[in-house]
Amino acid sequence: MWNPSKKTRTIASRILTVLFSITMVFHVVALFQLIPYQYLWGGRLSNLEEMYVMETVALIVNGFFLWSSVQYLRYINRGLVPIWIRILFGFIGVIFLLNTLGNLVAITNLETLLATPVTAILSAICFSLVPKYEN
Template sequence: MWNPSKKTRTIASKILFVIFSLTSVFHIFALLQIVPYKYLWGGRLGSVQEMYLMEIISLIANGFFVYCSYLYLRYLNLGLVPFWIRIVFGFISGIFFLNTIGNLVAVTNLETLLATPITAILSVISFTLVPKYENKTS
């Protein structure tokens, strides 16, 4: 079975930490209406109120993803990645896989062209953290 090395997992968790952090900043810009809501959520938002609700949910989710990426790296450095956090990254991978499909059918080209590759990459990188980690010290 495929078992990424500690170095691969370290790089993957650091990449996720950075991307989720930057995505959180993007969602803050959206909440501040620096990014117009018509470009968000596939162009399907009907009002500023809808945007606030969806962006707050997104910001909370991204904060959770940032925290999980940090925890994964911490556990990895201790030589033991618990089962529950691998399940979380399997869930995150699935969310971003579905999000990639949603981005492909977005109303706005910006969402399709910009968000699709990002969510596809997030899905693949998150999946890298799912297999059981075996600390091979010998």
């Protein structure tokens, strides 16, 4: 089984930290309506109220993902990553894999072309953090 090195896992965690931070900024920008809601969530939102609910949930979830990435970095620096956080990244990887499939069938081309590769990369990075690691 593939077992990434500490350096690979550290880089992966840092990439996730940066990407989740950028994603949170995107969701804040969406909440301030700087992006028309018609372009968000695969073009399936029908009004501003839906946008506020979905973007708020997305912001909270991405905050949790960001926290998880920071925790992984903390544990990898100590030399032992506990099983609960590895399972968590397996779960997050599945979420992004399903999101990738959803982006492929989005109504808006922007989401299909822009978000699909991002979520696919996020999924692959999350799965790279799942194998057991001990220093």
